Amino acid sequence: MTPPPKSPRRSCLYSWASAPRAAGILLCLSACIPAFSASQRAPEPPPEYHVKAAFLLNFTRFVEWPPEAFPNDESPFGVCVAGNDPFGGVLDAIFEGETANSRPVAIHRIKGEVPKACHLLFIGASENHPGGLLAGLPPGVLTIGEEEPFIRAGGVIAFVVEKRRVRFDINQTAARKAALKISSRLLSIARTVE
Amino acid sequence: MRLSLHPARRRACALWMLPILLLMPARGVEPGADPQGDQPSPAALKTLSIEQLAQLEVTTVAKERRPAFRTPAAVFVITREDIRRSGINNLPNLLRLAPGVEVAQIDSVKWAIGIRGFQGRLSRAVLVLIDGRTVYTPLFAGVYWEVQDTLIEDIERIEVVRGPGGTVWGSNAVNGVINIITRNAKDTRGALITAGGGNVEQGTLKWRYGAGSDKLAFRVFGKGYTRGPQFHSDGRNFDDSRRGHLGFRLDWDTSERDAVTLQGDAYGMIAGQNLNISTFSPPAFSRLDANAYLYGQNLLGGWRRTLRSGSSIEVRAFFDRTDRQDLNFREVRNTYDVDLVYRIPTARHIFTWGGGARVSPARFFQVVETVNFIPHEQTYNLFSGFLEDEIALIPDRLAFTVGAKLEHNSFSGFEIQPSGQLAWTPNERNTIWAAITRAVRTPSRVEDGFSFSALAEPSIPLYLRLVGDGEFTPEQFLGTELGYRRYFARSGFISVATFYNWHDDLLSVESRPFMAETSPPPPRLVLPLLLRNGVQARTGGAEVATLWDLRPWWRVSGSYSSLLLNARNKPFSNDASTVRQLEGDTPIHKVVAVSSFTLPGNGEIDLFFRHVSAVPNQRVPAYSTGDARFGWRLTPRLELSIVGRNLLQPYHFEYGGNPGPLVGIRRAVFGRLTWSE
Numbered sequence: 001m002t003p004p005p006k007s008p009r010r011s012c013l014y015s016w017a018s019a020p021r022a023a024g025i026l027l028c029l030s031a032c033i034p035a036f037s038a039s040q041r042a043p044e045p046p047p048e049y050h051v052k053a054a055f056l057l058n059f060t061r062f063v064e065w066p067p068e069a070f071p072n073d074e075s076p077f078g079v080c081v082a083g084n085d086p087f088g089g090v091l092d093a094i095f096e097g098e099t100a101n102s103r104p105v106a107i108h109r110i111k112g113e114v115p116k117a118c119h120l121l122f123i124g125a126s127e128n129h130p131g132g133l134l135a136g137l138p139p140g141v142l143t144i145g146e147e148e149p150f151i152r153a154g155g156v157i158a159f160v161v162e163k164r165r166v167r168f169d170i171n172q173t174a175a176r177k178a179a180l181k182i183s184s185r186l187l188s189i190a191r192t193v194e
Numbered sequence: 195m196r197l198s199l200h201p202a203r204r205r206a207c208a209l210w211m212l213p214i215l216l217l218m219p220a221r222g223v224e225p226g227a228d229p230q231g232d233q234p235s236p237a238a239l240k241t242l243s244i245e246q247l248a249q250l251e252v253t254t255v256a257k258e259r260r261p262a263f264r265t266p267a268a269v270f271v272i273t274r275e276d277i278r279r280s281g282i283n284n285l286p287n288l289l290r291l292a293p294g295v296e297v298a299q300i301d302s303v304k305w306a307i308g309i310r311g312f313q314g315r316l317s318r319a320v321l322v323l324i325d326g327r328t329v330y331t332p333l334f335a336g337v338y339w340e341v342q343d344t345l346i347e348d349i350e351r352i353e354v355v356r357g358p359g360g361t362v363w364g365s366n367a368v369n370g371v372i373n374i375i376t377r378n379a380k381d382t383r384g385a386l387i388t389a390g391g392g393n394v395e396q397g398t399l400k401w402r403y404g405a406g407s408d409k410l411a412f413r414v415f416g417k418g419y420t421r422g423p424q425f426h427s428d429g430r431n432f433d434d435s436r437r438g439h440l441g442f443r444l445d446w447d448t449s450e451r452d453a454v455t456l457q458g459d460a461y462g463m464i465a466g467q468n469l470n471i472s473t474f475s476p477p478a479f480s481r482l483d484a485n486a487y488l489y490g491q492n493l494l495g496g497w498r499r500t501l502r503s504g505s506s507i508e509v510r511a512f513f514d515r516t517d518r519q520d521l522n523f524r525e526v527r528n529t530y531d532v533d534l535v536y537r538i539p540t541a542r543h544i545f546t547w548g549g550g551a552r553v554s555p556a557r558f559f560q561v562v563e564t565v566n567f568i569p570h571e572q573t574y575n576l577f578s579g580f581l582e583d584e585i586a587l588i589p590d591r592l593a594f595t596v597g598a599k600l601e602h603n604s605f606s607g608f609e610i611q612p613s614g615q616l617a618w619t620p621n622e623r624n625t626i627w628a629a630i631t632r633a634v635r636t637p638s639r640v641e642d643g644f645s646f647s648a649l650a651e652p653s654i655p656l657y658l659r660l661v662g663d664g665e666f667t668p669e670q671f672l673g674t675e676l677g678y679r680r681y682f683a684r685s686g687f688i689s690v691a692t693f694y695n696w697h698d699d700l701l702s703v704e705s706r707p708f709m710a711e712t713s714p715p716p717p718r719l720v721l722p723l724l725l726r727n728g729v730q731a732r733t734g735g736a737e738v739a740t741l742w743d744l745r746p747w748w749r750v751s752g753s754y755s756s757l758l759l760n761a762r763n764k765p766f767s768n769d770a771s772t773v774r775q776l777e778g779d780t781p782i783h784k785v786v787a788v789s790s791f792t793l794p795g796n797g798e799i800d801l802f803f804r805h806v807s808a809v810p811n812q813r814v815p816a817y818s819t820g821d822a823r824f825g826w827r828l829t830p831r832l833e834l835s836i837v838g839r840n841l842l843q844p845y846h847f848e849y850g851g852n853p854g855p856l857v858g859i860r861r862a863v864f865g866r867l868t869w870s871e
Contacts, residue, residue: 046234046250054239054247062244084264084590088622093236111541111589112504132500135450152380152408154450164251164746189248 049086051166052159053094059142059157060100060120062186066179069119069140076106080118082133084126085109120144123155130155139179151194156180160191167191251746266595266615266627268294268677268691270739272352274377279790279800281823281837281864283346283395283419286339289372290804291788293737293753294356294691296780298809298849301433301857302394302424303465305339306779306849309356309370310693311733311759313780313809315851319635319669321367324374325457326533327494327512330366332554332574333525335638338518340465341488343439345402345415347386347868350377356737357693358613358633358673368633368671376457379404379411379445390866392837396420398866412444423466425845425858430468432483433857437463451500458493469521470853472564472649472657474714479649481853487519505538522565527556542586546597549579556639563714564647564657567639574639575604593617605637606668623682629675634668641666641701641725655718660703662725669727670698685743692736700761700776702728702769728767731776733759752787778811796827812850819846833868 056079070077077100081087095105106117114121114133121137123130123145130145134154137143143155150158151171156178158169170190175182187193234242242250270292282288286305290297296313298306307317316336322329329342355371382404391397397420404413417439423431443457465486472479494512501507514529535548555573560566582597598612613631620626644662649655677691706722735758741751757780761773785805792798802821808814819842825835838861840846845858 046239050234050236050239051247051250053236054242055244057240058244058247086622090236094240098240112539113502131451131453132502132504132506135500136502149378149380165249167248186244189244 048161048166049088050090053087053091055159055166055168056091056120056122056144057094057098057100059144059186062183063142064181064183065101065119065142066140069179070103075103076117077101077103078106078108078115078117078119080108080110080114080121082110082114082121082123082127084124086124086126114141123150137178139177141178142180143174143178157190162191169194263679263681264593264617264619264625266593266617266629266677268356268675268693268737270294270354270356270689272354274350277346277349277352279798279823279825280802281800281821281825281835281866283398283864285342285344285346285374288346288352289354291786292352292354293739293755293784293786294735294757295354295370295372296755296757296784296806298806298814299424299859300849300851302421303340303433303435303467304851306851307337307339308780309354309372310695310735311757311780312369312776313849319366319368320370320372322372322374325376325455325494326496326510327492327514328529328531329514331516331527332638333527333556334640335366335635338488340435341461341463341490341516341518343417343437343461344374344376344441344459345400345417347388347400348377348382348402348413348415350375350381356691357629357675357695358631358671366635368635368669376443379406379413379443380408382413382443383411384871386868386870388866388868390864392862392864394422394424394839394860394862395864396422408447410444410446412442414440414442416440425860427855427858430483430854432466432468433852435463435465437461451502453498455496456494458491460491461489463488467521468852468854470648471522471562472647474563474647474657474716474718476716478652478655482521484521486521487517489517489519491515503538505536507537508535509533520561522562523567524559524561525556526559527554529554542589544584546582546584547580550577552576566645568643568645572639572643573604575602577602591619593619601636603636605642605664609634609636609668623680625679627675627677627679629673631671631673631675633671633673635671636668637664637666644725647720650721655716656708657718657720658723659720660723660725666701666725667699667727669700672696672698686741688738688740690736690738692734694734695732697731697733699727700729700731700772702726702763702767702772704728705768705770726767726769728764728769729761729772729776730764731759731761733757747792749790750788751790752785754786755784757782775811779809781807781809781816783807798825799823800825806848809849813856814847814849817846817848818842831869831871833870835866835868837864837866838862839864 079095092107095107098105108115108118114137118141120142123133123143125146127133130150131153134143144157145155146159148158148160148169151169154174156171156174160167160169168190169192170182170187171194272288272291276291277288280288280291286297286307289295289307294310296308298313300306300315304315306313306315308314309320312318316334318336320337322337324344329337331338353373357370358368382402383406384404386402388400400417402413402415404411406412418437420436421434423433439459439461441459446454448454465488467484467486469482471482492512492514496508496510498506498508511532517526518524529552531550531552533548533550535546538545553573553575558567558570578599578601580597580599582595584593584595587594595615598610601609611633613629615627615629617625617627641662642664646660647657650658673693673695675691675693679687679689681687703723704726706724709720709722711718711720735756737753737755739753743749759777759780761776763769763773787803790800800823805818806816808816819840821839822841823835823837825833827833840859840861845860847856848859850856
């Protein structure tokens with residue numbers, strides 16, 4: 001069970017002396033990485049969530065909301081982000097000066113229950129179980145999430161990053177349930193439509 | 195040192211490096227990327243049509259790892275893609291990918307694994323869960339790694355938490371938690387068959403069939419392998435093994451808010467072992483090469499309801515039976531366990547509370563007279579409750595988590611384990627976190643009613659006798675951690691964790707005066723060694739992990755882990771071996787580097803390098819070795835992969851644990867054909 005003492009005490013020198021090759025390979029790897037990073041400077045693609053924010057604006061243009069979703073003609077169009085906000089200030093920059101369904105846009109960041117003023121609800125990947133938020137939403141809310149399981153949980157649109165491009169899937173059953181009309185242009189760009 | 199200058203070895207290294215050098219692209223050439231000019235501003239993005247947006251290439255932070263971004267703990271996630279591209283076929287070797295986890299193979303069947311020190315055959319004080327089912331055995335306070343398995347292809351991810359997961363996870367997670375999560379049955383619909391063979395993994399056949407709808411889906415799977423021995427300089431090739439495993443999982447969304455899971459496994463394994471066995475009657479000592487027979491079955495049911503308020507409630511219950519027929523003892527253990535977790539997110543708080551009960555009756559069968567547990571039948575009980583509150587001091591920026599777990603176990607009574615963690619996220623790219631935790635490692639059967647005698651001197655005869663007499667009290671732990679994570683716009687991240695821990699009342703072996711014994715005959719002299727709490731230790735260290743997507747087709751990652759452990763006897767202790775063991779059983783340095791290429795024409799090349807410094811107490815010198823995987827998708831459904839492991843030398847040593855000379859871990863090559871739909 002407890003073997004008797006056997007060997008000399010450890011020493012850093014002792015263990016590292018046997019690894020000149022290790023050091024060589026690491027040196028090579030570490031020397032290559034900065035070189036390649038530097039060579040990459042010129043064309044820089046935009047961050048994923050900047051593009052997703054631009055998509056959200058576009059969705060408002062290709063989806064028709066039922067009039068009942070708005071209490072009156074003056075009430076704003078609510079864009080809501082549930083949980084951790086992955087967009088930072090970019091969402092505000094994208095929607096600044098824009099209208100949605102001919103209404104001014106109000107952005108809400110929400111925790112817990114979804115307020116009535118949400119027409120577009122983004123549920124980020126930080127929300128592990130979107131099912132609870134999705135269940136019991138009133139009609140007239142376009143729910144947008146991330147990754148395929150979101151569609152199965154009853155969401156309308158799910159972003160999917162594929163080959164470094166932002167694509168999306170649409171769940172038409174869920175859209176109908178939410179009384180939303182999705183334009184054929186949006187459907188044709190979607191990766192899959194269920 | 196044998197590793198340093200042998201010309202054949204150098205050649206092997208050069209060969210291994212060749213693909214890296216060949217694949218180094220010329221500067222500025224970036225196949226597959228569209229020229230885009232400077233990064234567009236949000237205002238510019240608004241002007242693009244939706245069709246253009248869909249074509250735009252973006253930078254992503256390795257999203258699969260993102261949920262751990264704000265976590266105030268040293269978490270590393272081994273993703274499904276990591277697992278697939280490693281080509282690794284068993285759970286213990288997969289853990290080599292995680293920083294701070296020391297994995298050493300003892301022979302073809304056994305591993306010694308540790309997190310932040312305390313490495314050993316049974317990974318003392320590391321909690322291992324497979325879909326929430328704990329596989330920690332209260333017999334020896336550890337995990338029998340050789341029997342832990344599942345269909346590797348259906349693992350969603352492995353979360354490795356270094357350091358005390360004490361608060362939420364319960365006792366015996368002092369040094370870390372390893373959480374193996376398999377895929378939802380909805381994601382594994384379709385058939386999969388994989389067959390392969392090689393020089394060590396001689397033959398493997400795995401299959402899975404899954405079917406169902408988005409509401410109700412199931413899978414069944416089977417797995418069998420035969421594995422050959424590693425290198426034995428004395429020619430005793432005892433460590434071959436065979437195993438068969440059947441399992442299923444069913445996932446059913448009974449309503450929009452309810453999800454039910456039912457899953458189970460059954461396995462049988464024949465594992466070759468080599469053991470010194472002492473007896474009181476002649477011949478008093480023998481060295482045995484024979485097979486251990488290891489069986490297990492388990493069934494787990496889970497139910498999760500998500501409430502409209504965003505709260506969720508989860509109940510899980512499992513039954514686990516293990517039958518371990520080792521060469522010198524047999525134990526049959528049934529574990530019944532129920533757990534409940536309730537999570538209530540509000541605007542400023544996330545409350546989590548829960549509780550659990552575990553009843554684990556076990557029966558010991560004595561096989562040799564020198565190994566005994568008294569009484570033979572004993573039931574281990576564990577009752578626990580916990581409460582945790584994550585408080586958003588500044589929403590989305592500064593979070594403070596405080597929690598405590600109260601536990602009652604049948605060996606040592608009540609234990610309370612509080613913790614506090616702070617996470618500061620100044621922006622979406624940086625997190626700085628700190629944690630302080632108290633944790634305990636509670637006694638196990640070996641410390642409460644165990645007796646093990648080994649012949650030390652045949653001429654007298656003199657026996658050493660290890661005695662667990664129930665006087666052992668829980669091992670105490672106080673840990674402090676500080677960490678930093680940063681995500682880069684250019685698809686990379688770096689994560690640094692440092693720790694300094696105080697361990698007190700660690701297990702020690704205290705010798706008592708010799709005594710003469712006449713029953714059972716023949717007469718002999720016995721040196722009792724009592725299991726007590728006579729050792730203290732301090733551990734400190736750092737782990738750095740990084741990952742870069744340099745090109746859409748090229749990812750590099752790597753990690754460095756260091757550990758310093760200083761132990762000393764407490765004043766009353768006369769233990770002569772534990773301090774040296776603790777200090778010399780875990781390597782100080784570990785380096786892992788991975789380079790993964792996706793080639794045109796559906797090919798993949800993955801190269802792995804690791805360096806592990808010496809393990810003096812096991813007489814294991816430092817070693818460096820490399821693995822490589824070549825994968826080709828021949829058709830959309832058929833994949834061929836060739837995996838080479840430990841390629842830089844014919845064999846190397848990783849850990850002791852068998853009588854006789856160290857077992858060399860061989861260079862291994864394995865080919866595999868996978869058909870999936």
